[in-house]
Amino acid sequence: MSDTARLILEGQEYEFPVLTGAENEKAIDISKLRGTTGYITLDPGFKNTGSTQSGITYLDGENGILRYRGYSIEELAEKASFMEVAYLLIYGDLPNSDQLAYFTDSITHHTLVHENMKRFFDAFPLGAHPMGMLSSMVASLSTFYPESQNPNRDITDIELTIHRLIAKMPTLAAQAYKHNVGLPTMYPKNNLSYVGNFMHMMWGVPAEDYEVDPIIESALNKLFILHADHEQNCSTSTVRVVGSSQANLYSSVSAGVSALWGPLHGGANQAVIEMLEAIRAEGSPLQSWIDRAKDKTDSFRLMGFGHRVYKNFDPRARIIKKAADDVLGQLGINDPVLDIAKQLEEVALHDEYFVKRGLYPNVDFYSGIIYRALGIPTDMFTVMFALGRLPGWIAQWKEMTENREPIGRPRQVYTGATQRDFVALNNRS
Ligand code: CMC
Numbered sequence: 114m115s116d117t118a119r120l121i122l123e124g125q126e127y128e129f130p131v132l133t134g135a136e137n138e139k140a141i142d143i144s145k146l147r148g149t150t151g152y153i154t155l156d157p158g159f160k161n162t163g164s165t166q167s168g169i170t171y172l173d174g175e176n177g178i179l180r181y182r183g184y185s186i187e188e189l190a191e192k193a194s195f196m197e198v199a200y201l202l203i204y205g206d207l208p209n210s211d212q213l214a215y216f217t218d219s220i221t222h223h224t225l226v227h228e229n230m231k232r233f234f235d236a237f238p239l240g241a242h243p244m245g246m247l248s249s250m251v252a253s254l255s256t257f258y259p260e261s262q263n264p265n266r267d268i269t270d271i272e273l274t275i276h277r278l279i280a281k282m283p284t285l286a287a288q289a290y291k292h293n294v295g296l297p298t299m300y301p302k303n304n305l306s307y308v309g310n311f312m313h314m315m316w317g318v319p320a321e322d323y324e325v326d327p328i329i330e331s332a333l334n335k336l337f338i339l340h341a342d343h344e345q346n347c348s349t350s351t352v353r354v355v356g357s358s359q360a361n362l363y364s365s366v367s368a369g370v371s372a373l374w375g376p377l378h379g380g381a382n383q384a385v386i387e388m389l390e391a392i393r394a395e396g397s398p399l400q401s402w403i404d405r406a407k408d409k410t411d412s413f414r415l416m417g418f419g420h421r422v423y424k425n426f427d428p429r430a431r432i433i434k435k436a437a438d439d440v441l442g443q444l445g446i447n448d449p450v451l452d453i454a455k456q457l458e459e460v461a462l463h464d465e466y467f468v469k470r471g472l473y474p475n476v477d478f479y480s481g482i483i484y485r486a487l488g489i490p491t492d493m494f495t496v497m498f499a500l501g502r503l504p505g506w507i508a509q510w511k512e513m514t515e516n517r518e519p520i521g522r523p524r525q526v527y528t529g530a531t532q533r534d535f536v537a538l539n540n541r542s
Contacts, residue, residue, distance in 0.1 A: 122150050381475070
């Protein structure tokens with residue numbers, strides 16, 4: 114097979130290299146396109162555009178395959194701890210016991226945040242959305258740790274920044290929650306696991322010992338792993354583009370948190386529960402909601418359905434659906450919203466509109482039901498996604514930095530006015 118692609122433009126033929134990825138994915142390298150032809154490509158939403166060559170996550174949307182550094186998501190969710198997966202994503206291989214002990218110990222000892230940050234939280238209005246607070250707080254970490262701004266990309270500074278960010282993100286997330294509901298914040302506890310410590314800071318109260326429930330700890334561990342990376346999605350691309358200007362890791366990840374917040378991306382988990390609650394409250398037949406989602410004059414979409422890359426099924430959704438059943442069963446919770454979700458899925462999966470477009474439940478469809486069962490308020494769902502996605506954002510930022518990728522700067526096709534002369538104010542109609 115030819116390893117070049119030929120393009121004929123205005124009667125002239127050009128050749129461009131064809132690349133093949135490790136899993137036989139094909140790409141035409143058009144990095145020299147404009148220089149040789151004067152043309153650019155137009156691809157809104159980057160539906161066909163590879164922005165980088167990455168060795169972190171493999172995703173096959175047609176066959177519902179997701180692997181981190183070669184390991185299947187199913188196996189990692191079943192057998193690994195979130196710390197192992199974080200290490201795997203960031204450093205490329207599973208840690209041996211010494212490496213894991215060092216990594217975990219370093220993260221455990223950076224969990225405190227500067228006391229001044231409490232004053233930032235105090236300034237937010239009561240009920241402030243935790244994603245807005247988290248994004249601001251993550252960016253502000255760079256002001257406390259100026260070595261993160263070192264543009265020379267010193268390896269020791271980068272390493273310290275990575276460990277600090279992984280360590281402090283759950284502290285900030287839990288503080289955002291406590292501020293949102295008006296409760297006193299809890300200091301981290303070093304004898305707990307990463308997930309257990311987060312639970313303690315979320316649900317613990319001063320002067321009382323918080324007991325970590327292993328069912329909840331294990332469910333959160335699994336959820337974090339399932340969210341840990343997803344190649345070049347909206348927030349990850351944001352992190353890479355912001356980082357490509359040599360912005361520090363904290364600022365880059367803060368931008369990722371903001372990108373994740375939108376309801377078409379990570380904010381969908383909150384939107385799903387709100388939709389299911391509305392269906393429940395209204396009591397109208399499910400078909401009427403499906404009809405609305407299909408109606409092009411109605412802006413309503415079935416939240417938690419569809420994916421840019423998965424057109425068959427989302428492997429994360431399969432695992433989460435089972436986990437939702439398990440967790441609710443173990444905790445003895447009967448959530449009517451879970452039944453509505455299952456009915457909605459059934460109806461949508463047999464409806465021609467959804468089948469034809471390959472619209473299946475995605476990761477966000479069932480995750481909110483677990484979060485609810487675990488006692489996490491709806492406003493915090495996307496924060497949970499952010500906590501899980503953090504190692505992926507870091508790994509992608511680090512890879513981009515190590516590869517010394519050029520600054521991200523797309524082109525455009527200009528459609529505005531052509532040159533015209535300035536008209537004095539009194540001569541304008
Ligand atoms: N409900 C109804 N119709 C839909 C939906 C939906 N949830 N999703 C896509 N469609 C239709 C869309 O109208 C279009 O129809 P047509 O071809 O007739 O114009 C077709 O399906 C293709 O959709 P698209 O918007 O071109 O696809 P996209 O790749 O640009 O968008 C998406 C992907 C995830 C933004 C979209 O499916 C969506 O809005 N889903 C609901 C929000 C959601 O659940 N987001 C979470 C995604 S998973 C978590 C993550 O990793 O971010």
